[in-house]
Amino acid sequence: MLLTMGRKIRKQIKGDRKMWQAQILTLYPEMFPGPLGFSLAGKALENKLWAMDVMQIRDHALDKHRNVDDTPSGGGPGMVMRADVIGRAIDAAQDKRPEGVTDDDWPLIYLSPRGKRLDQKMVHEFADKKGITLICGRFEGLDERVLEKRNIREISLGDFVLSGGEIAALMLMDAVVRLIPGVIGEPDTLLEESFSSGLLEYPQYTRPQIWEGLEIPDVLMSGHHENIRKWRLEASEKLTKERRPDLWKEYSHQKNARAQKKSDD
Template sequence: MFSANIFTLYPEIFPGALGHGIYQRASEKKIWELNVKNIRDYAYDKHATVDDKPFGGGSGMVLKADVINECLEKNSNDYKTYYLSPRGKVFNQELANEFSKLKGINLLCGHFEGVDQRVLDHRNIDEISVGDYVLSGGESAAVVVLDAVIRLLPGVLGNENSTKEESFNNHLLEYPQYTQPRKWRDLEVPEVLLSGNHGEIKDWRLNQSQSITQRLRPDLWTKHCNKSKKN
């Protein structure tokens, strides 16, 4: 069973979207579990202080190294800890695939102006980011990461082949999808998809993926071309 461990100041946010649909069913089938710890429970003083002003001045507050370390220490496990931060390594499909092969992960959610650097250094905590933008806290980012990872776990999706044809596999975006009705507002489904010729359908979808990737994500297209050359 995959173990997802969240360390946060706002445990009430979870499970959120992860408590519904395929994620809820997968949890009930013991494919994965969610453990949420409130960082504030590990504060030392009667006011449950978890943050303080940054040394050197500046706006905002910084989460205290001693409190975070106490929280992580008292809930120690064998899984790698990642701090959700806008300056971290960008989380992508490759990383989601990598995480899905692990037995579990720890996700540390920052808030305010972040966390004291010393606890990251002391515990060798890597940083990951869900994109080049700033969120008010790491909680929503944690949901994004777990959403991407859990759906890759064996038994979560009804059709295991679903993840093999999605965007970002082989550095290509997914081809367009169509369903009933065949004609809608004078717009028709591409004829090849109605032909029943699986070879032609496969070629059409590949061509569409390549065209869309080249047009919308030239960075991915370059990676795809480089990978194709190596193979």
């Protein structure tokens, strides 16, 4: 995975494709675009580098009260979002996708604490798609049958619980949108970010040179590009080894594999 990440980033930086789109199914449409209406993502949205279609789940309710939930089968606290309502909302969203788009081109995602944890590899995967549909759950979640029947992919942001999927959806979209060509003014910065090389990013500094007795490392002021590159790599490796042993293990494995291949050649 780490060996191909840089190639993937370069492909996305240079890519020329149709506008990436996100569909959001939610009970709270007013939460969007929220923070995505500002800064880089907001400018990109205004400039039509990507698009957002927010859909109210209640519009697909089956009764005049627009109910979307019911009590859990077998008892228990809270309410469960109904499969028939969510199913109708999903079908309506999929009918709005561009002609010829397949499920593989346009994944259907439910933000859920029990899902597979989102990582940068997954973000790049979603950025390569034509679009995504995000289901923002509430209450005790979705009826399991709709997850099975509609082939929904469950994604989690981590081992914690939010009040609903809207904040998670915003975070996922922000991670994806910044990879879209034209969104980042200096796209080469994507190559050096945390996780892009399999390592956490090295420490960053800027003026003043001395602040509260702390100085910028001399090597960064030297103008010697190769020494700066080596310092940054060593700093990234040190941080990753200390803070993310899981990433360090994978990185070390790939690094050793490259060294072995080079010696064999």
